[in-house]
Amino acid sequence: MHKTFVIGDIHGCHRALVELLARINPDPASDTVVFLGDYIDRGPDSRGVVAEVIGLRKRLGRVITLMGNHEEMFLRFLADDEPEFFLTMGGRETLASYGIKPPYDRPALAAIPADHLRFYDDLLTCWEDEQAIYVHAGLQPGVHLSQQSREWLLWARDNYLASGHDFGKPVVSGHTPCQVPLQDAHKIVIDTGAVYGGRLTCLVLPDLEFIQVAGEPGLKHLFR
Numbered sequence: 001m002h003k004t005f006v007i008g009d010i011h012g013c014h015r016a017l018v019e020l021l022a023r024i025n026p027d028p029a030s031d032t033v034v035f036l037g038d039y040i041d042r043g044p045d046s047r048g049v050v051a052e053v054i055g056l057r058k059r060l061g062r063v064i065t066l067m068g069n070h071e072e073m074f075l076r077f078l079a080d081d082e083p084e085f086f087l088t089m090g091g092r093e094t095l096a097s098y099g100i101k102p103p104y105d106r107p108a109l110a111a112i113p114a115d116h117l118r119f120y121d122d123l124l125t126c127w128e129d130e131q132a133i134y135v136h137a138g139l140q141p142g143v144h145l146s147q148q149s150r151e152w153l154l155w156a157r158d159n160y161l162a163s164g165h166d167f168g169k170p171v172v173s174g175h176t177p178c179q180v181p182l183q184d185a186h187k188i189v190i191d192t193g194a195v196y197g198g199r200l201t202c203l204v205l206p207d208l209e210f211i212q213v214a215g216e217p218g219l220k221h222l223f224r
Contacts, residue, residue, distance in 0.1 A: 003027075004131060006034045006203040008174040009068065011195035012043020012093060017052055019213045020200050028060045034127065036174040036190070037068025037136035037154075041090030043195045043216055047097040050116050067123035068136045068175065069154040075120055078109065125153045131205045132188075133167055137175040141165035161189070172203060181210055 005024050010017050026033055035053060040046035057063040074094065077086035083104070095101075100108045126135045126145065133145065138160025140152040145167070152160070157176050166186050174191035176182075181201055182189040194200035194215030202211045 002030045002032070003207070004032045004034060004129065004205040006036065006132075006134060006172050006190065006205065008036055008190035008192060008201045008203075009038035009177070009194065010035075010043070010049050010200060011038055011041055011070070011090070012046040012049055012097065013194045013200060013216050014043075014045035014048035014052060016194050016200040016213050016215050017049055020202055020211065021052070021056065023211055023213060024202055024204070026060060031060070032062040032064065032129070033060060034064040034134050034172075035066060036134065036172070037066045037123070038070045038174060038191075039068070040074060040094045041070040042093055043090075044093070045097050046094040047116070050119055054115060054119055064127050064134070065119070065123050066127060066134060066136055067125055067154060071120055071123055072150070072154050078117075078120075125150060128169075132170045132172045134172050136173060138173055138187075139165075139167060139171055161187075 005026055007020065033056065039049045039053060053065060070090065073086040073089060074091065077083050077091060095104060098111050100111050126133065126148065128145065135153050137154050138152060138156030139148055141163045142165065161176060164186065171187045173189055176189055177191045177193035177196060177198065178189060179192065179198065181192060188203060190201040190203050192199045192201045192212065197217055198215050199212040200215055204211060
């Protein structure tokens with residue numbers, strides 16, 4: 001039976017991602033893996049995470065990679081737009097994983113592999129199948145999926161979470177760290193704070209099963 005494995009915010013937790021992928025073991029012939037974004041920043045090995053996902057796309061027939069707000073910040077940084085914002089939001093750890101140290105000038109940034117740059121450029125802002133709508137942060141109530149703004153798709157939080165709007169099928173998102181997955185009639189949130197001492201979560205559809213592995217115990221604990 002075809003399954004969809006939806007993976008929440010990784011934030012540089014490469015070890016946790018490898019362990020989770022081994023646990024879910026998707027079938028290359030039939031299964032889909034959806035990543036909800038925020039592969040990078042704050043955690044110890046953003047480069048390793050991106051390399052792992054790129055490798056997974058080569059091994060599996062169907063891997064959907066969505067953009068998170070942290071990838072958007074990284075792209076802005078690379079375009080010299082709001083560089084300090086990216087650095088203060090965990091970007092220094094991402095650059096360090098590529099072996100890049102201050103000053104963060106153009107010659108230093110050349111250390112980022114070309115296939116990684118293509119990965120960041122090609123990320124989708126949302127995706128939909130017969131089971132659900134997948135997005136990093138959330139959707140604006142009453143607005144068609146094709147008309148959703150990047151602000152809502154990548155950054156929405158309280159206004160989306162407080163909404164009881166029915167988009168016609170469940171909306172699966174990450175972005176807002178929570179101790180356990182949040183679920184109601186219209187939405188499922190699976191950012192369980194892997195980089196904050198929580199867990200990395202995978203939602204399995206259509207089973208509505210949650211598979212989790214431990215995050216990074218040595219980093220800041222959000223839930224304590």
